[in-house]
Amino acid sequence: MPGHDPLERLGLHLERVGLADLLCSYTPAAQTSALTDSVIPPGLLPLVELFCLGREVPEADLDPVIVPALEDLTNAGFATRSGPRPTWSIRDLVLQRVHGLWLLAGRPSAQRTLYFGADSLALADRIPLVGGSALDLCSGPGFQSLWLASRGMRVTGCEINERAVHLCGVNARLNGVQDRVHPLRSDLYAELPEGSFDVVVANPPMVAVPPGIPYPFVGDGGPDGFGVILRIIEELPGRLAPRGNAYTLGVAAAGDELPLALDALRSEARRLGLRMRLTVTSEHGAGSGSTWDRAIAATSLSFEGSAVTQSSLEERTIQVSQGYADLGAHRVVFFFMAVAEEQHGSVGILDVRAEHPQNHQGWYAA
Numbered sequence: 001m002p003g004h005d006p007l008e009r010l011g012l013h014l015e016r017v018g019l020a021d022l023l024c025s026y027t028p029a030a031q032t033s034a035l036t037d038s039v040i041p042p043g044l045l046p047l048v049e050l051f052c053l054g055r056e057v058p059e060a061d062l063d064p065v066i067v068p069a070l071e072d073l074t075n076a077g078f079a080t081r082s083g084p085r086p087t088w089s090i091r092d093l094v095l096q097r098v099h100g101l102w103l104l105a106g107r108p109s110a111q112r113t114l115y116f117g118a119d120s121l122a123l124a125d126r127i128p129l130v131g132g133s134a135l136d137l138c139s140g141p142g143f144q145s146l147w148l149a150s151r152g153m154r155v156t157g158c159e160i161n162e163r164a165v166h167l168c169g170v171n172a173r174l175n176g177v178q179d180r181v182h183p184l185r186s187d188l189y190a191e192l193p194e195g196s197f198d199v200v201v202a203n204p205p206m207v208a209v210p211p212g213i214p215y216p217f218v219g220d221g222g223p224d225g226f227g228v229i230l231r232i233i234e235e236l237p238g239r240l241a242p243r244g245n246a247y248t249l250g251v252a253a254a255g256d257e258l259p260l261a262l263d264a265l266r267s268e269a270r271r272l273g274l275r276m277r278l279t280v281t282s283e284h285g286a287g288s289g290s291t292w293d294r295a296i297a298a299t300s301l302s303f304e305g306s307a308v309t310q311s312s313l314e315e316r317t318i319q320v321s322q323g324y325a326d327l328g329a330h331r332v333v334f335f336f337m338a339v340a341e342e343q344h345g346s347v348g349i350l351d352v353r354a355e356h357p358q359n360h361q362g363w364y365a366a
């Protein structure tokens, strides 16, 4: 019966008191930055401070109905209660309202291990509603899992980071879809029982990062961007149900051909009997001190905990540019990939590339 689980009740309570209305007034990216005290209605302030702004909030300022949910979050290691006149805090998480779903994920930073971003949303936009079963590889806090389950699918989410596995379970409960989401700690398919799925979705670490450049684990897709994606593809044939489809995305290193890994993809497509369709939405110049190289360099420095000064950024950008150049990459391309079984296997490219798109980091071709 809905509403008996404390976290499910919390989700319903936050909806009822108007937090969803407030958050939905901002784009998902702005929800983590635009909320200032002046725009927050006084009645919602304690909830926004606790769930969105990372502040400590006295228990006396909170509706007692949400305390059991905070206790559950504490037991899962996501909240703390302290002091003789107790205050609650939800350390490094931020609550967002995205496409009608509650999502607790890591507060944006280069050290974040509980990831949600523009790519998460862009991938969800591509998943068709087919019903049946779904596998969410690299599920993180679980946005794709929630999206699929909220549309009636039974979902298994595989994730290597145990904390993210727990957070996916928390998010499923917040949205009342815990009966349809099964979070599993697993290195890709390693711990997954035998079985196939109507939909496989994966937002893995997928940014092409030159060798030797420190980069957040959640994003580092290896030198060509396909390090994890190729591992995912390798086991797809046994995991796709008849007429099943897989969906992923990435930011690949590219030279004159799109992308550098095209030969590897073609040989895997033939070997495994898979049709791969890449849709390339945008490109950024790389390997020559470009804005892209600088962005990778800045993320790399922040990830290490180093100060991003003009000189450290110059130095790291030179390393990044040299790394891309050594690979033969003079650009990176943002792409989606849809994969299905096909007797002889093939790779097709739908190229709708925009150069340096300003919106959504490159996931849309404008």
Ligand SMILES: C[S@@+](CC[C@H](N)C(=O)[O-])C[C@H]1O[C@@H](n2cnc3c(N)ncnc32)[C@H](O)[C@@H]1O
Pocket (backbone or CB within 6 Å): 113, 114, 115, 116, 117, 119, 120, 121, 137, 138, 139, 140, 141, 142, 143, 144, 158, 159, 160, 161, 164, 186, 187, 188, 202, 203, 204, 205, 217, 218, 219, 228
């Ligand atoms: C870019 S995040 C995506 C999170 C979420 N699916 C989303 O789209 O918002 C990538 C996730 O993959 C996980 N991951 C990395 N390598 C993995 C592996 N070998 N098996 C399972 N999960 C992995 C990371 O811990 C991280 O949570």
